[in-house]
Amino acid sequence: MSNSILNCNIQISETTFKNQYEGILSINCQENLTIDRILGTIYFEARGRMSSIKKQLLSFNISSKKHITKDEIIKIPFTFQLEESNLETYTGKNVSFFYNFEAKIQVNEEDLEKLDRGIFKRVKSLFTADYSSKFSEYFDKKNTETEYKISEKHQPFTLSFNISNLYLPLGLISSLYILTLIYTTVEFNGFHILFLIIAIILVGNLNFKRNSKKIGKISLKTINDNNSFICLIKPAKNFSLKKSKIHYQIIEKVVDKRGTSSTTNTEIIYKSTIQSLNNKGTSEIRFDFPDNKRLASLEFDEVTIYWEIVITGIHAGTSENLTCIIEAYNI
């Protein structure tokens, strides 16, 4: 067995046609060699703080029998097309999407002796016994579109549960319990803590529902307007959130199901400017789209990117958040 190495350099670029790519394999060896077949495969990879995913998108023949002359570089061009629906390359906080091209070069059995044993060790771990070697290269699927659009919808805001909903029940129930210990024959018991926590959560939940009614309803209508979008905010007559402000944010949510338990990682990946909101009558708020055009709404496996309009304000001395999800897409 000789020490010759089979080298393969891969170059991939996007063509002027949408989602179409062209590439060149540059192959050389220090020996004359016959290649039986070269197969190309495209994979989509989602890697992050989660169970990473690798999906084969397409597989195609690049070349059939080919002879390589010693120390000469042969260049083999190829093209392939991705689907419109394939996600864009993305680098987020907890997840990234990649595209990987893999060339599988099958060397003629009679020429195997000319090559370094090293490549076949590699082959052994990756293949059964088809005498091939793999070379791969990552490439980008870039968004050629430059604009965002949002789904124009009319929908209500919902109150988000806030830890401050627990303050009142915490104060009330704790005071009641302390008074009970002082003025009655009840003695402290560790189990009481458990019951107190359950009571605080239950009362906190009731307090949240009460707040939700007291704050009143407010609705959102979204309209596209060139490089921005308009939010028409219409509060009900009894809407009582004070010092209201509005902004929108883009959130990346990744559910990590690795191992025997699961956790959810949520990150704000974009936050717009904050604007004041009028509590009376319909307000017209205009927001610019983000400069980064790769943040459209998406759902893929355990990954979600969503846009959320947020109204913040004060009610009964505590800060409250009302949210409404909108869908954004590229055109």
Added chain:
Amino acid sequence: MNNDFHYNPFSGVLHEDIQQTIIPSFNVNEIINKIKTSNSLAIEFIGKQGRGKTSHLLYLQQTINIYPIFLLDDSSSISNIIQSKSDIVFIDSIHRLNIKDRIRLFKEKKVVIYTTHWSRKVECFLTKKHLYSISFKGIDAKNLSLILNRRLKLASKNQLNNEMLFSLKNTSDLIKKFGDNYRAIINHLYEQYQ
């Protein structure tokens, strides 16, 4: 993301890369021998979350991949496992089955290898299954540096120099900060490399 790597080396490992990243914390041949020769056996990988139970289960299953593995989630049911023709099955997150189903599983299958937070002694006692426990506890700086460096090499674009690799000092510092919580260490490094 760090330009020396194709992807974040501390992102979740693909199942196909498990063999290249794990350094088994038990004698693999001994366990395989037990699995192949026993008539009634439960092998449990026991430990807190983030200690490598699932990764080791995948590693072991890939080593003897003629036996199926079932990665259970909240919607999983016992029927798929029972319908499998194999007498030997690998189960990740056995706690997602209720006790009645676990007893049924132990009765129907000859060898069950599974991950769990709590020992399943009761089910084994009731089904007269011999129980062999492998505890995932503790981590050593040398092994940790080997594991982390394997991840770096797998994701790297080029040959890595020593400065880019984890030294014993680096991994000792990580263990001081996170203890034996391997997942917490990986998540911490993920943030640094993303």
